[in-house]
Amino acid sequence: MKIFQAIVDSVLGKPIRKIISKDKVIYLTFDDGPNRHCTPKVLELLSKYNARATFFVVGKNVECNVDVFNQIKNEKHSIGNHSYDHNYMPFFKGVKRLRQWIEFGEDAIVKQLGVSTVGFRPPAGIRTPELRYIMYKRKECLILWQHRFYDTVSLFTDDKWKKKFSSIESGDIILLHDSHKEPDEFLNSLENFINALINAGFKLCALPSQ
Numbered sequence: 001m002k003i004f005q006a007i008v009d010s011v012l013g014k015p016i017r018k019i020i021s022k023d024k025v026i027y028l029t030f031d032d033g034p035n036r037h038c039t040p041k042v043l044e045l046l047s048k049y050n051a052r053a054t055f056f057v058v059g060k061n062v063e064c065n066v067d068v069f070n071q072i073k074n075e076k077h078s079i080g081n082h083s084y085d086h087n088y089m090p091f092f093k094g095v096k097r098l099r100q101w102i103e104f105g106e107d108a109i110v111k112q113l114g115v116s117t118v119g120f121r122p123p124a125g126i127r128t129p130e131l132r133y134i135m136y137k138r139k140e141c142l143i144l145w146q147h148r149f150y151d152t153v154s155l156f157t158d159d160k161w162k163k164k165f166s167s168i169e170s171g172d173i174i175l176l177h178d179s180h181k182e183p184d185e186f187l188n189s190l191e192n193f194i195n196a197l198i199n200a201g202f203k204l205c206a207l208p209s210q
């Protein structure tokens with residue numbers, strides 16, 4: 001798997017998957033929000049543990065949920081660009097259209113709401129040579145993740161995070177989603193996961209700007 005990843009990285013550019021720091025930190029990231037049902041509850045949980053995280057928001061969802069977005073911002077979490085509409089088609093329409101689409105998503109956050117982002121995470125982590133070129137021109141790296149739990153495909157359970165827990169290292173970026181329509185079970189496991197990380201000595205931090 002690591003060899004395969006290295007080959008893909010050599011063709012499509014090496015994304016950020018972890019950030020080495022002298023502190024023992026973990027970067028939780030939540031994609032696809034803000035969501036009216038789920039995001040405020042995730043924020044409540046993070047606040048309970050004095051934890052910070054990063055929210056890779058979808059521009060369209062920001063426009064529909066400005067109050068939730070402002071809550072993320074006011075509670076000192078960081079914000080990432082996860083595109084305007086979570087569409088996959090712009091990846092197949094050439095460099096110019098792809099760049100415009102990325103910048104349109106960024107504008108929905110930066111210009112309209114006055115928030116700078118930590119960077120771009122493509123929907124589903126899609127990478128193409130065109131995207132590599134655009135990131136090079138923008139002097140940015142894509143932000144992906146070191147661990148994910150496919151929590152949009154099937155429920156995020158204690159079993160899922162326990163299975164991977166021993167492989168989690170300081171600096172790792174972890175992908176989760178704050179888009180769950182009925183988030184109660186997700187939140188239960190998330191709280192257990194946060195507790196386990198804190199008990200293992202990790203500090204939960206927001207991603208810094210590039």
Ligand SMILES: [Zn+2]
Pocket residue numbers: 031032082086122123124
């Ligand atoms: Zn997504």
